[in-house]
Amino acid sequence: MEPPGQDQGTVSVRNLTKHFGAVRAVQDLSFDIRPGRVTGFLGPNGSGKTTTLRMLLGLATPTSGTATISGRPYAQIAQPLREVGAALEATSFHPGRTGLDHLRTYAPYAGADDARCLALLEQVGLGQAARRRVGGYSLGMRQRLALATTLLGDPQVLLLDEPSNGLDPEGIRWLRGFLRHLAGQGKTVLVSSHMLSEVQQSVDDVVIIAAGRLIHASSMDELSALASTSIQVTSPDAAGLGKLLAARGWTPRPPVTDAPAEGTAVEQGAAVERGAATVELDDVTTAEFGAAAFSADLEIHALMDKSEGLEDIFLRMIATDSGSSSDGAKR
Structure with a gap:
């Protein structure tokens, strides 16, 4: 049975907690990501971003709490590649395969044919490198190939972990426009980063965490309003x-x-x-x-x-003692 319409494309995290022995990687985390918007999932390295994404994708089991996509845990989605596109790293490629062959490996699970694979490679700027071996790709090219892989099934939800890593300035500019284009199609786009400056020109909303806890969640406009003049x-x-x-x-x-x-x-x-x-x-x-x-x-x-900029606000927030819980109110 399909989830209620209002949940379609919504990513929901409720009281999510993950402990690795004595290490509290994620603590009582709650937030929602809505369709038609690009959301920046921000925090310093080691703040729990990747662990949260792994729990959303069923790759890690929460100690407590829930993480759902369109009202369901990832494991209950019948055709996951058609509903969720995820890229947690740009290194999981067989170096001997071509870019096209890499997409062909996942295409049957996404219901995609060769024409779709080639079209996606063109769309992400790898048309000329489609038949080159991935072992010869730069990090930026692998990032583009990872993005093409997430789009094979034309999913509603995209979960991207540090997608701008390795891209040159032109590539970063292209990525910003591409993410805006996807959100304009009504897709739910979550982009993680440890730097607000990398995503501030492309995101509508921000979720900021530190030490596994929620520090701030709002629209970019609301975050900007916190800047002092x-x-x-x-x-x-x-x-x-x-x-x-x-x-x-x-x-x-x-x-x-x-x-x-x-x-x-x-x-x-x-x-x-x-x-x-x-x-x-x-x-x-x-x-x-x-x-x-x-x-x-x-x-x-x-x-x-001498006004405080957005990056200053971000750094101040993550430097603040996050030992106490937060409900997403501005801090």
């Missing part, structure tokens, strides 16, 4: 700068270099030298400050955006 300003007119800050109600951070000279107009949160001042301001953009300085006829020698 700050600027650094240097003006030769410390008195004028002080007046502008007071008029706008902007409070500088503590000094960025030396303590301010006594008696200057900007005595708190500024570094002052020979009448010049440097301040850092939070929750103010460069455009906002530039417009205010122009209106106040204030001379500015430097105006820098």
Whole structure:
């Protein structure tokens, strides 16, 4: 019996836990991955990403909890290659086989013929290398072949572990567009990576784990909203700068270099030298400050955006003590 329609293509992990002896690889992990979206499964090396994917694919047995695809464990899917395409590594190829022969090995299980195999090799950029032995492929070429293998049965769900590893910049750009294309077809695409910068231009949602625990789960837009905005300003007119800050109600951070000279107009949160001042301001953009300085006829020698980027947020999250459980709320 088919699962309910609302589960079709949905990847669900509930209270998933995996212990290897005393090692707690995954701990009480819960999240959902929806169709029509690219989701980045992020975390540092050793965070439990691959172990989670292996449990989704029935390659490892959970200590507790569940991992289902379209409402069922992977072992209960009658034609798995037609429903789930997975690539956990790009090294499981026989070096003596050609790229085409590699696809032919799996084609009968996916209901694919030679025409489908050749079309997929063209689609992933390996058309000219279809009859070359895989032993002569670069790592990037093997990554493309692994992706072609996952697509043999035209599955609804794709689980890809570090698919950009080994790709050159052009290949990474191609991969981003290709994943977006697949999601546009309504497919569920889960891409693991240990670097947010590798996937941030192609994913809709993120699931971030560290030490086997969920740290954060949201859309990319929600993650971006966590970024702090700050600027650094240097003006030769410390008195004028002080007046502008007071008029706008902007409070500088503590000094960025030396303590301010006594008696200057900007005595708190500024570094002052020979009448010049440097301040850092939070929750103010460069455009906002530039417009205010122009209106106040204030001379500015430097105006820098010091805002926290997405990679900074990611690194801060995974560096945070993850010993306590999380329900996916922003941390």
